[in-house]
Amino acid sequence: MKNNKLNMIEDLFRKILGESEVVPGSEVSGKIMSSLARKEFLRFNVLRFNVWYLGGIAAACAFAGIILLSNPGPKETTESFSGKMISDSSAAKKKVDTLLINEAVTPAVKEEKTKVPEGKAVSHKPSGNDIHTKTGIKEGSSNEHKGNAVTVPVISASEVRGGESVLVAGIKASVSRGCVPLYVKFTSTSSGEVLREWNFGDGGTSDLENPEWVFDVAGVYNVTLAAKDATGREAVTSHEIVVLPKPKAAFDLLPENPVIPADEITFVNQSEGAVTYKWYFGDNSSSQLFAPVHKYNKHGKYDVSLVAVSENGCTDSLSVQDTFTETECYIRFPNAFVPNSGGPVGGYYSKMTDNNNMIFHPVYSGVIDYNLKIYSKQGHLVFQSDDIYLGWDGYYHGQLCASGVYVWKAEGKFRNGESYVVSGDLTLVNY
């Protein structure tokens, strides 16, 4: 007797409070969501802006700042020239007079008669030579006039009298430094050669006089030109081409399939190798944030572009046309089905398992909210489901329903924010 009553207390609590729900106030929701956001911010997550990204940006900015302060930046259109000259030399007693104009190491050629080759070298230089190059030549000529013999090799008269022309190999490049893919027009400023062998340093070669080459991998390339004359002599010169890496612009959306204009869209920046960014949202607004959040004012088609700029000034851009257009939203129902006569099969279906059409269910796309009700002709609700994965197997309380016509109504919401209400009838076929 006593036990009964005591148990009743427990039953009372178990029944009433066991599954009871108490809706928390909105300020509690807000509090918990904000502390969740705080914790999420402190945790590393690839997809979300958080403290690690913040730190990364700060570090990148600091790094970029240092780079910018110490280096005025690349000159993409620098023209340069490097040349090497070998004077007349017969095999045994050759003396080499080298004119390394770029490096100005050994400005050359002493004797009066050697003015000829030097004059040649100068005449080959195009007007676009940079100042450094010219300085090198001037030093060369001034040395010559002073007769400063210390650093300058002298060519013997006999060699000059050898009477043959001077062989010079020289390279002129349209660009020496630039972003990948770097297109470079090479010009040979050599003289006296009959054969040329270009080696571009990335495995490519050419025998043209003025080849064009595209470097499509970042790196430093030593381009060499070997000039040969008819007697088999060879002069080699080289020129350095710096190909800078390009950043990669990439972004993602959060949420993945936003509803325009209802959703605030976070543009998740997945670019690599870039330090500054420029976003164009397609509605005449733009942003320079790393991962901006944007809200559109009205539904429409928008093309979103992202331009990513690396610390070298190289850029890459990604433009997504019609960024928010999603696949079509639809829901369609069949008008007949044949339930399993051997017993209820549940109602969960998949395209793979319902080959026999035993479950009444829609085909659909973009459905986010769903409710299906099926009534008999007498108006009894025989089935309802809030779960789009759950269709009707034709059973009601474990009993197979009679053949005949039933009426259904489905309502809900598509991902694009539109609601749908559709209804129709279906024939239950029961053999």
Next chain:
Amino acid sequence: MMDEQNIIAGCLRHNRKAQQMLWKKYSGYLLGICLRYASDRPEAEDILQEAMLKIYFNLGDYSGTGSFKGWLRKVTVNCAITHYHKNLKHKHHMDIDDFVSVETGDEGFEEDFYSAEELYMVLNDLPPGYRMVFNMYTIEGYKHREIAEMLNIDINTSKSQYSRARAILRKRLEDLRSIKTKYACEGDEEQ
């Protein structure tokens, strides 16, 4: 609406939308649990907050087998226990009345007579230790041995606290019934 699987998968990816769905779908149920373990609503909400954060960040521990709701309940109850331990030093005092009010009534309790609010109220007024034991034994279905382990008390303490809690509750419910009946009758007379 997202279903349970999607919500779990989304929360595992720390998807904000899924986290909000999880909150929407289960916060009522979980606050219902917290409220049983708390002295008042603010305390229940504190426990809920701790529990939710645990759930969001430890969702990977959910094995996928067994009911998700059951897992949520377990995490929440554990949070309530932690919370109880944390606040033990502030709450160990109790009214002497609570000890002596062991008397037996002579009637059972009709299920329809009491509302959930009233039962929460009665529970909230219990001394915290009694409330923990009563909840865990009656509603969560733990054994006294398990309760003793989880609350770090003696198994006999668990048993005696339980029977005292039961007695206090019975008395409160009877009081409540007599008050309600009285008011109901007065109401009848007025009509």
